[in-house]
Structures are given as C-alpha cells and as structure tokens.
Amino acid sequence: MNESRVIFVSFLFIIGFLIVIFRLIDLQTRDKEILEELIKRQYIREEKVILPRGTIYDSNENILAISIPKLTIFAIPKYIKNKEKVSEELSKILKISKATILRKLKRHKGYVVISDNVDKSLKKEIEALRYRLKEWNIGILDNSKRFYPFNELGGSTIGFVNKITGRGAEGLEYKYNSILGGGLKKIRFIADATGKPLHIIDTLDNISQGKDIVLTIDSNIQYIAEEVLNKYVKLRKPKGALILIVDPNTGDIVANATYPNYNPNKYWKYKIRKNITFQNAYEPGSLAKPFVLAKAIESRNIDLEKKYFCEWGKIKIDNVKIKDHTPFGELTVRDIIVYSSNVGIIKIALEENPKELYDLFFKLGFGKSTGTFPGEASGKLRREYQPVNVAYLSIGQSWTASPIQIAMAYSSIANGGLLLKPRILKKVIDKETGKIEELKPVVIRRVFKKETTDILKGILLDVVEKGTAKRGKLRFYTVAGKTGTAQKYDKELKRLSTEKYYTWFAGFFPVIKPKYTIVILFDEPQKLYEEEKIGGGSVSAPILKDLVDRIMFYKKIKPDKGSD
C-alpha cells in the first residue's frame, strides 16, 4: 500500500516537472520572438541624445561656442502614479512651472521629455526625488547643449546648432559641421524594474567628439564694430547695415557686424537670420570707379592731371541719360575719383577696351562667390560691351557685388595688388591627438602692379582728406577709401528710386602699411533732416570717426598722423 502511494506521488512530481520542462522549451522556442519583443517593449528604451561638438574660439582663443553637458529628464506618464505631486516636486527642482510639467504628463501616455536642458548638478536631487516618491518612471539621461557665451556677438556669422538635430543649421556652425561633429545618436538602454537605465546597449565611446576650431574673428573688434553699427542703425533706421573688417595682408575676416543680427542661444525667436555680408549682393555704385582708373593707369599710363570735361553733370550714352550727384565742369583724373564724378569716369571707361575692362572686374573676383560662407551670393556681372553697359559698369550700377567681394577687391589695393581668398578659419585643433592644423592665407592671383596701387592709395587718401568721404577724416590715423551711393530699384514706380539708396564706404587704414580693410554699407538709410542728401559720404563715411580710433587704440598702433 505504502509503496504504491510513493509511486503515485513520484509519478505526480515527474508529470509536474515534465509540464514545467515542456513549457520552458515552448517559451524558449515557439514563442521566443513574441516574448523577446515584449521584453524589449517593457525593458529596452530608446532615446535620442545630442552629441557634444567641438568648441569655436575667436582669434584670441576666447570661446564663441561650446557644448555643455546637460541632462534630459523624461517620464512615462501612464506609469506615473501621482502626476500632481511629481509636477509640483519637479517644478521646484527644474524651475519650470508646475502647470507646464503637468500638461506634458497629462497629454502624453508614453515617453515624454520634460526638459532637455537640465544642469548636471541637479542629477542627485532628481534621483532622490524618484526614490522618495517611488516614481520609477521618471528617467535621467546625459545630453549636450550648445551655448554661445557672447550671445548675439557675431551671431549671424557664427550661426547656430539646431536644438533638435544637434547639427549646425546656419553660419559657420553649418559650414564646419564635418569638423565640429555633433548630431544625434540613438541610445538604447535596458531599464531595470524601477525604470532606471541599467545597461546602455549603444555607447558613445567610438563616436568622434569633433574638433575645435579657431576663427580669425577678434571678439573685441567685433564688439566695437557692433556697438558702432547699432548706434548708427538707431540713428538711420535702415533695412540692413554692416561693418566688415578684414586684414588685407592675410584675407582674415576680423569682424563682421551685421544688422539684422541674432542671438544664437535663442535663434528660433528670430525670423530673419541672413548674413548680408555674404548672402546678399548690392550695386556697388561709385566703389567701382578706382578699378576703372587702375585699368587706365595699367593699360595706358593715364596722366592723373589730365582734365576731362564733366558736361555739367549730364551725359547721354546710347540714348540713356546718366547724371552726376553734383554738376562738374572740368576735373582732373585724380579729382574725378576724389569728388566721384560719374561723367568723368564714364569718359575714362569708354576709352578703355571693354573686354579688358570686364576682364579686370572678373579678375577682382566679382561675379563669383568666394566660397567662405554657406549660401554665399556670387553677385551679377555679365559681359555686355555696348557703351551704355560699360558706362554702368564703371559707375557700379546694373551689376551687383557682395560686401565680402568688395572687401577683397579693396584689400588688393591695400596690400599692393594681390587678390586674397577670405579666411575665417585659422586653426583646427584635434583634442584627441593634440594635432593643430593651421590654415595659411591663400593668394588667388595678382590683379594690380604695386606701382598702380601706390598711386591709387594716394588718390583714395584724398577722397577721405578732402573729397566725398571727408566726414570720415580722422585726427590720428590716415584712412584711404571711396564712398558709393547706388539708387535702389523701386518696384512700385518701376524705375530707380530717388529716395531709397544703398550707401557705401570701402577703404583701408593706416594708408602706408594698411592693417585693416573696412566696408560699411547701409541699405535704405533714413534722412536725419528733410534737406539731407543721402549718400556714402553723409551716411557711411562718418562711422569711421567712431570706429577707427577705437580699433587702433585697442591694437596699440601708433598714430600715423600729427594730432593737429
């Protein structure tokens, strides 16, 4: 009897074990994939993490853009037991309103990011909160955020990183994406029963952290330029304006102040994020005249004291009337530039071979983008050899150039005749290997003989000392340059406007050994009083007085002029 009982109980045990074993085999084989998927859904989570990018420095190695480690706080609202309490406690730590957090927790059921910009020092507090409230479905992940410590300083040039994709979206951040790195990385991690990341499946170990870059921008000169520009923007209320400062000996862009500008830390708040120095092209007006004279000097050694009759300010070419801003009688070649006579320069231009004249303008880089900035304008310059087109070419109307092209063309006068490629990237630093790659200045070609530029320097100095730019004349430093005024095309009137202008100044200082080339542009500046004549001389040139001394004092460069 006892033996049969033992056999029976043993039999039951064996059957029980067999059932368990068969079920285990079943789970391991037949339902394996379904169950693995269930495990994945329950324990494996996926999160996109913004990767850190390389740092951007100015020429003094001050930080212009840096990636700061941050935390992403997320939640899975359907498992949050007390949403009110969680919102209240998190709002105290994160300094986000309770209502905002609560709204997120109520609107979403699955995964929701509460904040992706949380300081890492708050990690312990948030972890403590999870344990205190036993809300295991509040999660913490490492992240990275781009920060621009100088805010809007150089904003339109530096550009910004998209806060969702982690990639440069505009400006130099965009241009140097491949060097700076960054972007998004999907991180999969296994969470424990409390929802805390237990094991990160994909690590960030093998991802390049990106290289650092050093720009040619000097943040102090940039600040001076922006401050001065803002002062004149308040005064003139233009649609756009800029001050561009370039080193004519290397092609380095030292400062680029633009209006409008934006703060890359809050880029989404700005509708216009164009950098007009590179991305717009304008009619250069009288800025073209010195190049015509240079051609005349080089092709036929024109006598600078030769007189041209300027027709009292009116000339008809191919039945098209072209006027001067002031009626002039006879002017010497030198004075045609100094006082900016359209009629005079047209007469000189028409004596030149039109093909060779166009060749010179193309050689100066007009009509072709410099390739320095994303979305750069190339300007419009077409070969048209009819006298009226040559006339318009010589007075900078009906063709366009970007301010950076103008700066490089004037730099060629300043440096003795070399056209340089603009340089904004000075060094690339590989943090991992310590290797530093220096980018050398690039000479594109010689455009003028040194002797020609020496003559032009003297004439352009007179423009500022006694000519159209005399309102920019300084006490301590010599400045050479040319003013320009171009009438804007009025779409409503379908003709050139007599009220709307582009006003320019392009030049360099000090004259003997130029350190900086400067381009100042105002797009549709307003009059200060009713009778005021808007032009490069009245709007753009006076800015030199606020700008040049400050830059030269900052660079500790001795005056080259007696302080009379």
Added chain:
Amino acid sequence: MMVRIKERLFEIKLEIKLFLRFLPLSVILLVMGGFLIIYNTHYIKVDNEIIRTSQNILTIQESILNLKKEKSKLISPKNIESRAKEELNMVNVNLEKVRFLVNE
C-alpha cells in the same frame, strides 16, 4: 572487544593515511580557493575604484566645461564694459583730450 578496537584503530590509520595522501592536494585547493577569494575581493575593490575615478574624471571634465562657459561670460566685451562703467565708474575715451607723443 580487543579485536574490535584493533579493527577500529586499523580503520582510523587507513583513513589518516588516506587523508595524508590527499592533504597536499586539499591544501593546494584551499590555498587556491583562498587566493581566488582574495583576488576577487581585490578585483571588485579595484573595479569599483576605477568606476568611481572615471565618474570623478567625468564630473571634473563637466565642471571644467561649465567653468569655461562661466569664464567666457565674464570676459565678454559687453560684460567688461558694463562692469567698468557701473562698478569702476569708467567713461569712454574723450578723443578731443587724447594727445599722442608721436615723435618720441
């Protein structure tokens, strides 16, 4: 009775002999076990130390980045100018009053 005692003694002797035969092996096993325990304890200790140090390095690197950020804010030209004006009562240079000793 004596015979049983003798038999028992004989068995004990045999067991002792057997024990002594395997003693060195037991000792070796015990020593190896002990060594493995010590090694593991030390390994875990070192491993924990590495994790802690790595975390410290990360924390320090993060603080360096944050300090760099704060330093950049402080040395921004705008901040320097506003502090010079507000805290040190400095004023902009009056160009009319500037004199250079050009010829010296």
